[in-house]
Amino acid sequence: MSERGGDVPKFRYTAALANEIETKWQDRWEAERTFWAPNPTGPLSEGFDKVAGRRKLFVLDMFPYPSGVGLHVGHPLGYIGTDVYARFKRMADRNVLHAMGYDAFGLPAEQYAVQTGQHPRVTTEQNITTMKQQLRALGLGHDPRRAIATTDAPYYRWTQWIFLQIFNSWYDNDQDRARPITDLVAEFEAGTRTPSEGRAWAELEELERRTLIDSYRLAYLEEAPVNWCPALGTVLANEEVTPEGRSERGNYPVYKRPLRQWMLRITAYAERLLDDLDVLDWPEPIKIQQRNWIGRSTGADIVFPVEGHSGVGIRVFTTRPDTVFGATYMVLAPELDLVDEIVANEWPSGTPAEWRGTFGADVSPAEAVAAYRNYVATKTDVERQAEGKEKTGVFIGAFATNAANGESIPIFIADYALATYGTGAIMAVPGQDQRDWDFAEEFKLPIVRTVEPPPDFDGEAYLGDGPAINSGFLDGLHVDEAKERIIAWLEETGNGRGTVTYKLRDWLFSRQRYWGEPFPIVYDDAGLPVALPESMLPVTLPEIADFEPRIVADDEETLPEPPLARADDWVTVELDLGDGPKTYLRELNTMPNWAGSCWYYLRYLDPTNENELVSPEIERYWMQGVRADGMPAAGGVDLYVGGVEHAVLHLLYARFWHKILYDLGRVSTPEPFQRLVNQGYIQAAAYTDERGFYVEASQVEQRSDEFFFEGKPVTREFGKIGKSLKNMITPDDIFENFGSDTLRLYEMFMGPLDASRPWSTNDIVGVHRFLQRLWRNVVDEDTGDTRVSDEPADEETRRRLHRTIAAVRADMDDLSFNTAIARLFELNNRLTEVVADTGTAPREVVEPMALMVAPLAPHIAEELWERLGQSASLAFEPFPEADPVLLVEEEVEIAVQVNGKVRARIKVPASATEADVETAARADEQVSAQLDGKTVAKVVVVPGRLVNFVTG
């Protein structure tokens, strides 16, 4: 962008001058350690005495992944928001901790290594360097000493250490908290606790005891069906798989296959993760998403004895135990072992042909089951989905007894019963469940309504409330009463009990990748896992040459081979773990990407500590907070800003780890993040030509309402900024043309922090002009001299100043930066008038103006502050305070309405009584004309606002 005709005043606030000022202040902040946030003790405590009297404030951005393509203008929105808030609070008497680190393990650098052979560490470090430069250019006031990266061994050492804590813990349901596994062993040995299944502790062999203990751990190995993604060469957590059955990262197909994997027992925390949402200041949609993901259901377990198998029962979970009299058949998930146990040898006489399955005419029940299982196994989740609601299944030749009414009901297997939810078995009640209804119709099974639908009901299954029918002793009771009654009956008769089930599954924690944290686990000759002692941490990644997963065939047959398996001299290791040197095999998987981001906020507090995760004193200082209502905060981070896409991944995992650490006494708050704000997304215009291909957005011209690329018309849409839509806009472009203060101000001015909005480079000039005018009001553009006067400001300007201060303070506190900026624009416009009239700007206004602008556009504010004669940075200057006396208006303008329509505006003294206001209003010409010839039935006076005459 070129300047006008070569005669630009020498000291005009242009992009060039802005860049000069910005670099100068970024250098000074760094040299003067301006944003070093002192800890109360320890190596980072220098300068704490200066802030000891302040309350702490912990401001946090979601941990960024250092991407290779660099930042676009959408990324810094949240970072700028937290920086503005942090800078404001620093000027408002808080000791503010604000740091930025890098969540640097992850697939992109590893995929790049697979393609090019460049070590992921090299890629990662380059990316971090680039990102640090970009963030520095934004003028963010981070404490640089705390810039950790998850890929650094001194960091992941503690990630591994936390894993050991999890491995060495179990969940005590009686105390409702995690406890050290040694407590469990002690209780077994003392006989104060007996194993919940199997034989007594005393009767067990050493290996059996270890296996038993391992089954209690919060981190445990399980052979289970997992989400296997051949294209990525790894398994994925449920949270990482899309509803379409593809990987969230890369969108590759995902298959179910059994593998032995590390699991973390997050389900033990389901209830607490749910309950504690109530005390968090989080957006309601995020809480709802977490609640849905945890998926708590209350209901009952009911046992249906299997006929002809004494002592064998099918335990089902139902949320509608009141409908048990309407259970006319049962469905088991095809995978259940129980199926093999109870499948009949031959079909009972009279078995309808369609119940035997469609996979062969004269097969035995066992063959029909096998055929159906095969059929289910060939289906991916996508294919099952595509089949819609068509119900399939096979009768297994066995019957169960409905304990409520003694009826004999057939047992089916069908894929609409999920092995992983509840008990994997259901009682089918077609009258009150549409899925069961559909299945019943398909297989000609009886349908019995047990809730009376309203007379006008013409649907199939009826899910609403109503009196029970066909239900013996429940008849006449409404759903809630019937539930209570039947649960009581089930418990009395031993046929079942009230219970709670969750949709949440344990967290699959193994990845068959290289670029992640190695597990601090080895296997002994019995094949059982052994935790390495703390003294052997960190377990560092071995150097390997070939990063490719050995087999990347895009099918469901191939088994994964983790890259670490190829580090031969690393895999096998001789260690003395207390009983002499022995040979062990290392765990070959690495931890998922989420591990490092589960606790990084704790490491910000005490990043150099080599002896502890975080010093307890420092942890308490930064994490123990007070809510707005004066009560202790549940979470330690005062403000956490990040994208909504982490609603059930990072935010749930981090809460889980934090609660474990809390139970084990390692942190002092039950929750990590008290207040959460989701920043919106910035979208940008993208253009497609007549073939539907994207064209380079920066080269599109607009003529009135139409858009052209190389002379041809193109169509505009708005979407994610990036290469694929050819609409990349980088912060660097904006720095160059306007400066980073302008970018910061523009991003904050575009709208509220939590709203998504379209980027519009054309609009930037507005905020740039503001900075330019502000500059010109203080600095003579031709001479560079300040033109500030020590004369008092005129009364009206002074009042406006103080009204602005009051408004800006409130808006900043509220994260309403867009309206704060609008107020500053107004004050600056007033200041421009004053300068035009008097030739000088009153210091009384200019100084607070600079301070108020400082959180938003810190470089220009510092520069003005310095030119106003100050020698120190304004980062710790007190934020201006409004004089309450000057906020009181002497005269107010109020609207006069007649029948709700504004007919006039009058000025009255602020102290005017209602009667005075009414009299003044009636005296107005317009009003009296409107009221002429009408009777006033009612007069409403809203003090300071309006008066409304209602005519009869």
Place this chain on the structure above:
RNA sequence: GCGAGCGUGGCGGAACUGGCAGACGCGCCAGCUUUAGGAGCUGGUGCCCUUCGGGGUGUGGGGGUUCGAGUCCCCCCGCUCGCACCA
């Protein structure tokens, strides 16, 4: 299908517990200053009508509560996001 959120000028967006709709900015219009335009200054700008006093109308649509509704209630339309055979 279920759940949540959102619909305000040409555009981004303001509007506290119901109280003057459209703050502020972009754009647009007029003028000034400059000068060959393009980041300057001043004023104006929801829409329609106007005798220039003003009048009508207006927050997705329809209804309701109220002296008064962008805001509260009911129905409908549209868009966005999340979940989806969870018993």
